[in-house]
Amino acid sequence: MDPITVLLDEVLEDIRPLRDGAPAGYIPELAAADPERLALAVVGPRGRVRAVGDIGHEFTIQSISKPFVLALALADRGRDAVLRKVGAEPSGEPFNAISLEPGTGRPANPMVNAGAIATSALIPGDGVDDRTSRIAAGLSAFAGRSLWVDEQVYESESATGDRNRALAHLLRSHGILEGSVDVAVETYFRQCSLLVTVRDLAVMSATLAFGGVNPVTGERVVAEVVARDVLSIMTSCGMYDFSGEWLLRVGLPAKSGVSGGLLAVAPSQFGVAAFSPRLDAHGNSVRGIALLETLAERFGMHTLEPHDSVAVPAFTVQDTDEGRVLRLGGELGLAGTERVVAVLRDLAESLPEGTEVTVDARDLGRTHSAALIALRTEFEQMPHGIHLRE
Numbered sequence: 001m002d003p004i005t006v007l008l009d010e011v012l013e014d015i016r017p018l019r020d021g022a023p024a025g026y027i028p029e030l031a032a033a034d035p036e037r038l039a040l041a042v043v044g045p046r047g048r049v050r051a052v053g054d055i056g057h058e059f060t061i062q063s064i065s066k067p068f069v070l071a072l073a074l075a076d077r078g079r080d081a082v083l084r085k086v087g088a089e090p091s092g093e094p095f096n097a098i099s100l101e102p103g104t105g106r107p108a109n110p111m112v113n114a115g116a117i118a119t120s121a122l123i124p125g126d127g128v129d130d131r132t133s134r135i136a137a138g139l140s141a142f143a144g145r146s147l148w149v150d151e152q153v154y155e156s157e158s159a160t161g162d163r164n165r166a167l168a169h170l171l172r173s174h175g176i177l178e179g180s181v182d183v184a185v186e187t188y189f190r191q192c193s194l195l196v197t198v199r200d201l202a203v204m205s206a207t208l209a210f211g212g213v214n215p216v217t218g219e220r221v222v223a224e225v226v227a228r229d230v231l232s233i234m235t236s237c238g239m240y241d242f243s244g245e246w247l248l249r250v251g252l253p254a255k256s257g258v259s260g261g262l263l264a265v266a267p268s269q270f271g272v273a274a275f276s277p278r279l280d281a282h283g284n285s286v287r288g289i290a291l292l293e294t295l296a297e298r299f300g301m302h303t304l305e306p307h308d309s310v311a312v313p314a315f316t317v318q319d320t321d322e323g324r325v326l327r328l329g330g331e332l333g334l335a336g337t338e339r340v341v342a343v344l345r346d347l348a349e350s351l352p353e354g355t356e357v358t359v360d361a362r363d364l365g366r367t368h369s370a371a372l373i374a375l376r377t378e379f380e381q382m383p384h385g386i387h388l389r390e
Contacts, residue, residue, distance in 0.1 A: 043205070238255040274288035
């Protein structure tokens with residue numbers, strides 16, 4: 001195994017002895033899950049999948065479908081249309097709470113059940129099968145392979161789903177849900193019953209991490225702004241009433257499911273997923289949380305930690321027949337312009353008068369618009385002979 005896979009395996013074995021929690025008991029098919037199953041996977045920018053544990057084991061996606069169906073709705077309807085039907089605020093309540101926004105009747109956010117039902121209802125289609133096909137196709141693009149419904153779990157979900165049906169009727173009474181309640185709810189049950197592996201979840205997570213482009217297939221699944229909006233809501237709402245503490249401890253956008261799946265996104269770095277059926281009181285995987293918290297501590301995954309790659313872009317200085325060239329690479333953030341300007345001023349002072357200096361920004365992988373504006377402004381004040389090539 002390569003060194004990273006070895007590290008993942010070490011973390012997995014460190015967490016394996018945990019025995020807290022139990023599989024979801026309110027859905028018969030989930031209650032029968034083997035509580036000892038355990039898996040972990042990571043996918044980086046080149047699409048390489050590193051996975052350890054029960055990597056071939058399939059389980060139903062459950063609530064982890066919510067951010068991806070939200071992405072489909074945002075791509076199809078746009079942010080404003082979606083926000084008219086569902087909010088974007090943490091609820092601070094359990095995922096199945098019967099609670100709507102006063103005045104509007106909107107669910108708090110798309111990550112709780114009421115919000116997810118409202119979001120699923122925004123997916124176009126003539127009936128349950130048509131809508132399910134659209135959702136399955138969309139989530140399959142995120143996963144990089146075809147996903148299908150576990151019919152036994154779907155039947156179990158549908159047979160025990162009276163609370164979700166109550167939520168749907170309540171949404172319809174407020175005008176949030178349009179059309180058939182049965183179609184909306186059964187579609188939601190079927191989307192939750194899609195079968196995945198921990199590898200699938202890691203690839204889906206990585207697709208969000210890299211702005212909507214699946215790093216395994218190279219396919220653009222959704223626009224960058226859609227991926228960003230989904231990650232924003234996952235950050236504040238993805239772990240239900242544990243979201244605040246999760247952000248404090250792990251610091252990554254995440255989503256859990258009651259089958260034991262858990263994924264987290266390190267934007268522009270990697271997607272990571274874990275699976276273990278034992279759940280805590282919030283409905284989150286006990287060992288999944290422990291795995292990701294351990295990874296965050298050991299590898300500095302927290303989004304809010306300082307990242308030098310943005311503050312200090314990569315650059316090289318070369319002498320050519322035309323003069324000295326400063327070549328920029330990587331990502332140029334607003335803070336990074338200060339470093340570039342400082343290097344330029346040092347070059348201008350150290351070179352003989354009349355020497356040409358060119359800044360070649362053509363190899364930048366990503367340039368924030370504010371950074372480019374700031375850099376251009378600085379160039380207007382630079383000594384004669386310093387040029388910007390974009």
